[in-house]
Amino acid sequence: MDALELARWQFGVTTVYHFLFVPLTIGLAFLVAGMQTIWHLTGDQRWLRLTKLFGKLFLINFAMGVVTGIVQEFQFGMNWSAYSRFVGDVFGAPLAMEALLAFFLESTFIGLWLFGWDRLPRRVHLACIWAAAIGTGLSAYFILAANSWMQNPVGFQINEAAGRAELTDIGAVLTNKVTLVTFPHVLAGCFLVAGAFVVAVALWHLIRRSGPDTDPAWRSALRLGGVTAMIAAAVLAVTGDLHAKAVAETQPMKLAAAEALFDTEAPAAFSLFTVGTLDGTEEVFSLRVPGLLSWLATGDTGGEVRGIDEIQVSYAEMFGPGSYAPYLPVTYWSFRLMMGLGILTTLIVLWAWWAQRRGRTPRSRWLLRAGLVLPVLPVAANSFGWILREMGRQPWVVFGQMLTAEGVSPNVSAGDVALSFASFTLIYGVLAVIEIKLLLTYARRGLPDLRAPADDQDEQEEPGERVLDFAY
Numbered sequence: 071m072d073a074l075e076l077a078r079w080q081f082g083v084t085t086v087y088h089f090l091f092v093p094l095t096i097g098l099a100f101l102v103a104g105m106q107t108i109w110h111l112t113g114d115q116r117w118l119r120l121t122k123l124f125g126k127l128f129l130i131n132f133a134m135g136v137v138t139g140i141v142q143e144f145q146f147g148m149n150w151s152a153y154s155r156f157v158g159d160v161f162g163a164p165l166a167m168e169a170l171l172a173f174f175l176e177s178t179f180i181g182l183w184l185f186g187w188d189r190l191p192r193r194v195h196l197a198c199i200w201a202a203a204i205g206t207g208l209s210a211y212f213i214l215a216a217n218s219w220m221q222n223p224v225g226f227q228i229n230e231a232a233g234r235a236e237l238t239d240i241g242a243v244l245t246n247k248v249t250l251v252t253f254p255h256v257l258a259g260c261f262l263v264a265g266a267f268v269v270a271v272a273l274w275h276l277i278r279r280s281g282p283d284t285d286p287a288w289r290s291a292l293r294l295g296g297v298t299a300m301i302a303a304a305v306l307a308v309t310g311d312l313h314a315k316a317v318a319e320t321q322p323m324k325l326a327a328a329e330a331l332f333d334t335e336a337p338a339a340f341s342l343f344t345v346g347t348l349d350g351t352e353e354v355f356s357l358r359v360p361g362l363l364s365w366l367a368t369g370d371t372g373g374e375v376r377g378i379d380e381i382q383v384s385y386a387e388m389f390g391p392g393s394y395a396p397y398l399p400v401t402y403w404s405f406r407l408m409m410g411l412g413i414l415t416t417l418i419v420l421w422a423w424w425a426q427r428r429g430r431t432p433r434s435r436w437l438l439r440a441g442l443v444l445p446v447l448p449v450a451a452n453s454f455g456w457i458l459r460e461m462g463r464q465p466w467v468v469f470g471q472m473l474t475a476e477g478v479s480p481n482v483s484a485g486d487v488a489l490s491f492a493s494f495t496l497i498y499g500v501l502a503v504i505e506i507k508l509l510l511t512y513a514r515r516g517l518p519d520l521r522a523p524a525d526d527q528d529e530q531e532e533p534g535e536r537v538l539d540f541a542y
Contacts, residue, residue, distance in 0.1 A: 097264025
């Protein structure tokens with residue numbers, strides 16, 4: 071493989087690996103804030119215990135996300151310097167906002183929340199976790215704005231003398247139509263991951279430790295996680311429809327590739343499952359839903375959807391000779407795996423919800439087995455969604471402005487990229503083992519025991535309040 075292909079593989083692997091931590095961090099930040107809020111309003115200690123446990127799991131995941139995210143910044147200068155020179159003036163603006171505003175807000179208040187349990191007044195301490203959660207959401211928004219500019223570049227002009235894109239309207243970049251539909255879709259995906267994670271942990275303890283002494287806090291956690299996941303699934307369906315229509319308008323080739331649709335059709339069916347030739351040009355067998363692709367693209371079951379062949383001709387006239395279709399097997403199957411794993415996640419959550427209705431305790435071993443894989447399913451669905459988003463944009467690194475082959479660093483050899491690729495992969499493998507081990511250890515350990523020492527009264531507390539410490 072040459073330097074370009076290796077650089078693409080490295081960026082793809084490190085990006086997908088980093089994104090394994092992002093959805094859980096964002097979703098769990100808000101759920102932990104919600105748990106602490108319920109405790110603050112009700113005084114029910116089960117919610118404090120849940121806050122302590124899932125807060126610790128959130129911190130572990132947050133730390134891993136920070137470590138793996140740093141590598142993403144370095145790669146722009148190392149392997150993609152031509153791209154960085156071309157888009158730095160535009161692409162760098164939302165990334166700078168993310169670092170200076172969102173990430174500083176997020177990390178600062180996480181530190182205050184972590185070390186402020188017995189030092190800050192309760193309301194101030196509660197505000198810290200909400201500020202951290204809002205910071206994670208803002209961070210996601212700015213990063214999505216930068217990425218959406220690559221999908222649908224707006225608010226810029228090309229400086230022919232300097233050979234680069236220059237920012238002319240930061241408002242247009244931050245309100246890009248692709249950003250506005252992507253952000254709620256990604257945020258809902260994060261809540262699906264976090265809700266499923268909470269359900270899985272609660273389900274494991276309810277089934278493995280079922281009996282008269284079963285801790286009622288786990289039932290509360292399962293209900294909260296279940297409601298979160300089911301609402302998130304409904305929002306994903308709505309925002310996914312809006313996102314598909316935005317893609318049909320701004321990147322019709324991506325939508326056609328996601329369906330492997332070669333010929334323009336009206337109406338266009340959506341294939342649930344297709345078997346074709348190895349090159350993807352001929353269909354052998356397909357299970358289809360009539361008119362569904364037309365609805366996704368146009369909002370009309372009889373609407374016209376342009377095919378790959380027609381779009382290729384128009385792009386060749388617009389941009390010059392070359393192939394402008396992405397790799398079809400990846401776009402086709404990532405689209406279906408994204409949706410299929412999301413639906414499977416929702417069904418398992420509904421099963422768990424049903425099993426604990428009216429005070430029942432889940433006992434099914436099959437449900438326990440489903441719960442063990444439950445946290446993985448929405449994470450994989452999110453990852454396949456990102457693969458579709460990025461691979462469907464190919465061969466462009468900035469749609470209509472710069473080809474991926476033009477963005478690679480000219481002076482970096484294949485050996486250089488291979489060495490860094492192997493090093494990062496090895497390090498990431500070690501970090502993955504550490505992450506999984508820590509999450510499993512503390513999740514299995516369960517809820518903390520609370521004690522309220524009589525001589526440990528915080529001077530900053532409100533009258534009648536007592537500092538609660540915890541031990542594992």
